Amino acid sequence: MRLVTWNVNSLKARWERVExxxxxxxxxxxxxxxxxxxxxxxxxxxxxxxxxxxAHHGEGRWNGVAILSRVxxxxxxxxxxxxxxxxxxxxxxxxxxxxxxxMSAYVxxxxxxxxxHYRYKLAWLERLLAHLDAAADRSMPIAVCGDFNIAPTDxxxxxPQSLVGATHGSGPERDALAKLLxxxxxxxxxxxxPNDEGLFSWWDYRSGNFHKGIGMRIDLILGSPxxxxxxxxxxxxxxxxRGTRPSDHAPVVVELVDP
DNA sequence: ATGGTAGAGCATCTA
Numbered sequence: 001m002r003l004v005t006w007n008v009n010s011l012k013a014r015w016e017r018v019e020x021x022x023x024x025x026x027x028x029x030x031x032x033x034x035x036x037x038x039x040x041x042x043x044x045x046x047x048x049x050x051x052x053x054x055a056h057h058g059e060g061r062w063n064g065v066a067i068l069s070r071v072x073x074x075x076x077x078x079x080x081x082x083x084x085x086x087x088x089x090x091x092x093x094x095x096x097x098x099x100x101x102x103m104s105a106y107v108x109x110x111x112x113x114x115x116x117h118y119r120y121k122l123a124w125l126e127r128l129l130a131h132l133d134a135a136a137d138r139s140m141p142i143a144v145c146g147d148f149n150i151a152p153t154d155x156x157x158x159x160p161q162s163l164v165g166a167t168h169g170s171g172p173e174r175d176a177l178a179k180l181l182x183x184x185x186x187x188x189x190x191x192x193x194p195n196d197e198g199l200f201s202w203w204d205y206r207s208g209n210f211h212k213g214i215g216m217r218i219d220l221i222l223g224s225p226x227x228x229x230x231x232x233x234x235x236x237x238x239x240x241x242r243g244t245r246p247s248d249h250a251p252v253v254v255e256l257v258d259p
Numbered sequence: 260a261t262g263g264t265a266g267a268g269c270a271t272c273t274a
Contacts, residue, residue: 009274010266034274036267061267062274109274149274204274206263248265248274 001071001098001256002027005145005219006240007106007202007249011035011064014247015043021240022050025253028071029097031104031145035064042066057093064090065106065146071098080127081135091124094135099259100227101136105146110167118167121149125176132183141227141259144185147202147249148220150177152187155197156217168216185222188254192234201236202249210241219252230256 004027008014011032022030035042035058042056051070057078058064067073077094079087091106105128108121128144136142150173154160163169181187193199200215209215223231232255241250 013266034266062272111273204263205265208263245265 001029001100001258003029003031003100003102003143003145003221003254003256004251005031005033005104005147005221006251007033007147007219007247009034009036009247009249011037011043011066012041013245015046017240017244017246019046019050021237021251022052025237025251027253028069029100029102030068031102032066032068033064033104033106033147035066036060036062037064055093055095057090059090062089063106065093065104067093067095067097067102067104069095069097069102073097077135080131082127082130083134084127087124087127092128092131094131096140099141101140101142103131103136103142103144103146105144105148107146107148107150109149110173113165113167113170121167122172122176125173125180129179129183132180138184138224141230142185142224143227144180144222145252146220147218148177149218150174151216151218152177152190152220156190156200158198158200158214158216168218180222184224186225186228188221188223188228188231189217189234189236189252191228192231199236200250201252203241205248219249221252221254226259227256230259232257
């Protein structure tokens with residue numbers, strides 16, 4: 001099974017790129033973030049024509065997450081399954097695909113360390129932990145995929161100095177991510193390339209950062225033991241960041257062996 | 260000292 005996470009930064013603006021990439025890469029399960037669509041505008045029929053069932057959780061203008069699957073798509077949960085009041089933003093969707101409990105997450109950016117949105121980011125990550133207990137069965141392989149807006153370590157940043165006093169690499173964010181790993185998840189891409197630097201999934205559109213190699217690895221696939229043990233290979237498709245009107249994120253791809 | 264770009268949507272907000 002081939003599993004992907006990709007922040008497409010507007011599915012409407014990216015449709016042709018996404019369609020072309022799906023046909024070429026042939027993934028089985030795809031987690032999308034930042035569709036920036038309402039559920040009524042989500043192109044489920046177009047994905048169906050490409051062979052994918054889909055589930056989308058969107059609000060319109062911003063955010064929006066989806067899961068595509070050609071190996072089944074069941075038991076969908078939109079948002080958090082913790083019984084608390086609904087998240088005001090559409091940032092999480094969960095489904096079972098091909099025997100794997102899959103989550104597509106778009107973790108809040110945080111904006112700045114003194115911003116309310118940063119506190120929302122930390123609270124959101126705490127809630128994701130509770131959601132794991134509520135919506136995932138530990139006896140099943142689990143894949144928490146998405147744009148975490150956190151570079152796990154300085155190894156995942158071109159210029160760690162640029163993150164001092166900023167979001168994406170602060171202690172509390174990295175601690176929150178560590179709690180997810182402590183729950184029993186593995187960063188399966190880093191597991192495949194433990195010593196490599198310069199492996200990024202996002203590059204700022206500004207200043208030609210992609211071509212300068214200045215980016216961060218913030219798009220992650222966190223797998224439970226039953227998933228992480230099945231990883232045959234992993235890659236980040238930087239070619240998807242080149243050419244006409246690309247997303248600022250590249251897709252992260254993981255190939256799993258059959259159980 | 261703060262920009263630079265891209266997307267949504269039409270003034271800015273978000274990233």
